[in-house]
Amino acid sequence: MPTAMEIYKLLPRKNCGECKFPTCLAFAMQLANQKVALEACPYVSPEAKIALEESGAPPIRLVTVGAGELAVKIGDETQLFRHDKTFYHPTVLGFIADDAHGLNAMKSKIDSAQAASFERVGQIIRVDSIALRHSTGKVEDFAEAVKAAVSQKLPIVLMTEDPKVMADAVALCGDRRPLMYRATPQNLDAMLGLAKACCFPLVLGGASGLDELSQMADKAKKAGVNDLVLEPGGSSAGTMLESMTAIRRAAIKKRFRPLGYPTISVVGNSETDMMRASLGVMKYSSVVLMEDVPREFLFGLMALRQNIFTDPQVPIQVKAGLYSVGEPNEKSPVLFTTNFSLTYFTVRADIEKSKLPVWLLVVDTDGQSVMTSFAAGKLTPESVAKAVETEKVKEKNVRNEIVIPGMVSRMSGKLNELTGMKIVVGPRESSGLPKMLKSISG
Amino acid sequence: MAFEAPKEKFPGRIREVAIGATKELGGTRRARLVAGGSNGLQLHKFECDVPNRPLIVMDVVDTMRVVPEQLVQSIGPVVKDPVDWAKKIDREWGADLCVLKLQSANPEEENRSVEDCVALLVEVLKSTTVPLLVYGCGFEEKDAKVMEAVSNAGKGERLFLGLAEEKAYKSLAAASMANGHGIVAFSNLDINLAKQMNILLLDFGVKPENILMDPLMAALGMGLEYSYSVIERLRLAALLGDPVLQMPMICDCSCAWAAPESLEENPERGRPELRGIYWETMTAYAAIVAGADVVIMRHPQAVAKLKAALADLGGGS
Numbered sequence: 085m086p087t088a089m090e091i092y093k094l095l096p097r098k099n100c101g102e103c104k105f106p107t108c109l110a111f112a113m114q115l116a117n118q119k120v121a122l123e124a125c126p127y128v129s130p131e132a133k134i135a136l137e138e139s140g141a142p143p144i145r146l147v148t149v150g151a152g153e154l155a156v157k158i159g160d161e162t163q164l165f166r167h168d169k170t171f172y173h174p175t176v177l178g179f180i181a182d183d184a185h186g187l188n189a190m191k192s193k194i195d196s197a198q199a200a201s202f203e204r205v206g207q208i209i210r211v212d213s214i215a216l217r218h219s220t221g222k223v224e225d226f227a228e229a230v231k232a233a234v235s236q237k238l239p240i241v242l243m244t245e246d247p248k249v250m251a252d253a254v255a256l257c258g259d260r261r262p263l264m265y266r267a268t269p270q271n272l273d274a275m276l277g278l279a280k281a282c283c284f285p286l287v288l289g290g291a292s293g294l295d296e297l298s299q300m301a302d303k304a305k306k307a308g309v310n311d312l313v314l315e316p317g318g319s320s321a322g323t324m325l326e327s328m329t330a331i332r333r334a335a336i337k338k339r340f341r342p343l344g345y346p347t348i349s350v351v352g353n354s355e356t357d358m359m360r361a362s363l364g365v366m367k368y369s370s371v372v373l374m375e376d377v378p379r380e381f382l383f384g385l386m387a388l389r390q391n392i393f394t395d396p397q398v399p400i401q402v403k404a405g406l407y408s409v410g411e412p413n414e415k416s417p418v419l420f421t422t423n424f425s426l427t428y429f430t431v432r433a434d435i436e437k438s439k440l441p442v443w444l445l446v447v448d449t450d451g452q453s454v455m456t457s458f459a460a461g462k463l464t465p466e467s468v469a470k471a472v473e474t475e476k477v478k479e480k481n482v483r484n485e486i487v488i489p490g491m492v493s494r495m496s497g498k499l500n501e502l503t504g505m506k507i508v509v510g511p512r513e514s515s516g517l518p519k520m521l522k523s524i525s526g
Numbered sequence: 527m528a529f530e531a532p533k534e535k536f537p538g539r540i541r542e543v544a545i546g547a548t549k550e551l552g553g554t555r556r557a558r559l560v561a562g563g564s565n566g567l568q569l570h571k572f573e574c575d576v577p578n579r580p581l582i583v584m585d586v587v588d589t590m591r592v593v594p595e596q597l598v599q600s601i602g603p604v605v606k607d608p609v610d611w612a613k614k615i616d617r618e619w620g621a622d623l624c625v626l627k628l629q630s631a632n633p634e635e636e637n638r639s640v641e642d643c644v645a646l647l648v649e650v651l652k653s654t655t656v657p658l659l660v661y662g663c664g665f666e667e668k669d670a671k672v673m674e675a676v677s678n679a680g681k682g683e684r685l686f687l688g689l690a691e692e693k694a695y696k697s698l699a700a701a702s703m704a705n706g707h708g709i710v711a712f713s714n715l716d717i718n719l720a721k722q723m724n725i726l727l728l729d730f731g732v733k734p735e736n737i738l739m740d741p742l743m744a745a746l747g748m749g750l751e752y753s754y755s756v757i758e759r760l761r762l763a764a765l766l767g768d769p770v771l772q773m774p775m776i777c778d779c780s781c782a783w784a785a786p787e788s789l790e791e792n793p794e795r796g797r798p799e800l801r802g803i804y805w806e807t808m809t810a811y812a813a814i815v816a817g818a819d820v821v822i823m824r825h826p827q828a829v830a831k832l833k834a835a836l837a838d839l840g841g842g843s
Contacts (some may be wrong), residue, residue, distance in 0.1 A: 106648070112672075115586070138702055165755070165758055165759075165762075166751070166754075166755055166758075167755040167758060167759055202795070204787075204792070206680060210696075213758040218827070294529050294531060295528055295529040298529045303762070319736040319839045320838050320839070320840065321835065321839040321840075322571065322838065322839050322840030323570065325570070325839065326570075326571075326572045329570070330531035330532065333531075333534075334529070334531065334532055337532060338532055340529070343529070355831055356835060356838045358804075359807070359808075359811060359831070359834070359835035359838065360838070362554045362808055362811055362812070362835075363811075363815065363839070366754075366812060366815050366816075367815065378796060378800065378804075379794070379795060380795065380796035380797060380800040380801040380803075380804055381804045383787075383795040383796065384746060384801065384804045384805050384808050387746050387747040387787065388746055388750070388808055388812065390747075391746065391747065391749075391751040391754070392751060392754065394751045396751070396755060415603055425749075426744065426748065426749035426752070427749075429748055429749075429785075431785065432786065433784055433785070433786055436786070510825075519634055
C-alpha cells in the first residue's frame with residue numbers, strides 16, 4: 085500500500101470536506117489505513133484513481149481458473165519464505181492429456197485426474213486440473229476431449245498455440261473459465277484478442293527470457309488482458325529455480341508489475357521431471373502440469389504440497405477421539421496424547437513399533453504439542469477427563485488405567501481424582517513406548 | 527524498460543567442513559570431502575558461490591530392530607550384515623559418505639559391548655575407503671564409553687561423531703577432540719537450540735571447522751514443513767552473518783522410512799516400496815532446497831533419484 089503522503093499527492097487537495105473528513109490529508113490517512121473507499125471523494129481524477137488502484141493492488145495478481153466448487157485460485161502470494169507469514173494458494177497440480185495418444189487415452193486421463201483424490205490428515209487432497217493438449221493428433225479428437233472435460237468438474241487447461249484451435253476450444257467451454265495455454269511472442273496479438281473477448285486467463289510463455297516475458301505482460305495489460313499466468317520455461321531445474329526466484333522477488337520486493345502474476349511449470353514424466361514438479365511446489369510455481377506420473381510419486385507430491393502450504397501459525401490437527409492402533413480389546417492399554425498431527429503420528433508410529441494393540445485417546449488441544457498445550461493450560465486433567473468421558477473410554481475398556489505422557493506427570497494426582505483411573509506415567513519421549521508397552525502388557 | 531533480475535548478496539558464508547582423511551592426511555579414506563562453503567541460498571548459482579555440491583551419506587544400522595521388513599527385501603540381505611552393507615555403500619550405491627549407526631549398543635535392547643562396537647568399526651574401516659560418520663545409540667553413559675573407544679580406533683580418519691545433544695555432549699566432544707575427529711551437533715527443530723548447541727561445543731573447545739549441525743529433519747508428511755522452515759531460517763541467519771550458525775547442516779532423511787505413509791499397504795497410493803523410495807527422495811530434496819549441505823539416506827534407488835535431481839538443479843557431480 086502507498087503511504088498517506090503518496091496518496092495525498094494524487095488527491096484534488098481542495099479540502100472541500102465532502103468526503104466527511106476535514107482535509108484531503110486526513111482523508112489520505114484514512115485511505116492508507118484502508119478505513120474508507122476512494123469513491124468517497126467526488127473530485128478524484130480518473131488518472132489518480134487508476135494510479136491508486138494500481139498501487140493498492142496485491143504484488144501478485146489473484147487469478148481464478150475453473151468455475152464451481154472445484155475452481156482454483158492462484159497467485160496473490162506475499163512472501164519469499166513461508167516462515168515469514170505463509171504461502172496462501174497451494175500449487176495447482178494437473179495431468180496433461182495429449183491428442184497424440186488418441187481420444188480414448190485422453191478420456192481415460194480425464195477420468196483418472198478426476199478420480200485422483202485422497203484424504204490425508206483430515207483434508208481432501210487432489211489433482212486440481214486437467215490439461216488438454218493439441219499436438220500431433222486430430223483436432224477433432226482434441227475438441228471431443230474438451231467436451232468430455234467440460235462435462236466433468238475439474239478446471240481445464242487448453243494447450244495449443246494455434247489461435248484458431250484455441251478459439252474453437254474456448255467456444256466449447258461455456259462459462260467454465262479454462263486457462264488458455266499459451267500466448268508466445270509469435271501468436272501474442274491473436275491470443276490477446278481472444279483473451280480480451282472471452283475474459284479467460286491466459287498463459288504467456290515461449291519468451292527468450294524474463295525481459296521479453298515482462299514485455300509481453302506489459303503489452304497484454306495495455307490490451308486490457310489482466311488475468312495472466314507466466315511461464316518462464318527453462319531447460320533444467322536450475323534454470324527453473326533461477327527464473328521462478330527472479331519472478332517472485334521482482335514482484336514482491338521490487339513491486340515490478342509486469343511480473344506480478346502467478347506462474348506455471350509444465351513438466352514431462354521422467355524422473356528429473358518429477359523432481360522438477362517437487363521443486364515447483366517448493367519454489368514458487370502456482371501451477372504444475374505433468375504427464376503420466378506414478379501414483380507412488382503423486383501421493384508424495386501431494387503430501388509435500390500440503391506440508392509446504394501449511395500455515396506456520398496454524399498447525400495441522402488430527403480429529404480428537406479414541407483411535408485404535410492394531411485391534412485393541414477391553415483389556416488393552418489406554419494412552420493419551422494431543423491432536424497436533426506431528427505429535428499424533430510420532431506417538432502412533434512408536435506404538436506400532438511395539439506391535440501391541442492399544443487405545444490411543446487424542447485430546448483436543450487446538451493442535452498444540454504436549455508440552456506447549458500443557459504450558460498453555462489447554463492440556464489439563466479436566467480436558468483429559470472430559471475426553472475420557474465423551475469417548476466412553478471406560479465402556480470400551482475395563483483396565484481402568486491410563487498411560488500419560490511423561491512430560492505431564494504432574495497431572496497424575498488430579499487426573500486420578502477426576503477419572504478414578506489408575507495413572508501410569510509413560511516415557512518422556514514416545515520412542516520409549518515400545519519398551520514400556522511390552523512391560524505393562526507382559 | 528529492460529528487466530534485471532534482483533540478486534541477493536549476503537555478508538555471511540557457510541563454513542567449509544571436511545570429512546574423512548586420505549593417506550596423505552594420516553587416514554585410510556579415499557577422499558576428504560568438503561561440505562558447505564557457499565555465500566548464498568542453496569544452489570543459487572546465479573548469484574553466489576557454490577564451491578561444494580551437497581553430499582549424500584548412506585546409513586548402516588547395526589541392528590535389524592529398526593530396519594523395516596520391506597527394506598530387507600528391496601535393499602537385499604546385506605542389511606543383515608553391517609560390514610556387507612557398508613561395502614555396498616562403499617562400492618556400488620554411489621554415496622559420498624557412510625554413517626555407521628551403532629544402535630545395538632543400546633543398553634535397553636541388544637546392549638552390545640564397547641569391544642564389539644569397536645570391532646565392527648575396525649572391520650568397516652578395513653573393508654571400505656568411504657569417509658565415515660559414527661553415531662552412538664543415544665544413551666549418554668553407554669555412548670561415552672563407546673565413542674571414546676571409537677575415537678581411538680578411528681584415529682587419523684577424521685570421522686564425524688554424533689549426536690551431541692544439549693544435555694549430553696561433553697564426553698562426545700572430548701572423544702572427537704582427542705583424535706582430530708569432527709562432531710555432529712543435534713538440536714530439536716529449534717533455531718535457538720541449534721545456536722545454543724554450537725555455543726556449548728565452541729565453549730568446550732571444539733573448533734568451528736569440526737562441527738556439522740543437525741537441526742532434526744522431519745520426514746515428508748511427518749512435519750517436514752517445520753524442518754523446512756527451521757533449515758531456511760538457520761541458513762538465512764548464517765548468511766546474514768551469525769558466525770555461530772555458519773556450520774554446514776546435515777539432515778537425516780532416512781526418517782522417511784519411519785513415516786507410516788511411506789510403507790503402508792494402500793493400493794490406491796501404489797506399491798509401498800516405490801512410494802517409500804519417492805518419500806525418502808522428496809524428503810532429502812526438500813532438505814537440500816531449504817539449505818542442507820549433507821543428507822543421510824537409506825535406499826540406493828532414492829539416492830540415484832536424488833543424484834539425478836541434484837544434477838538437474840546444478841548441484842550434481
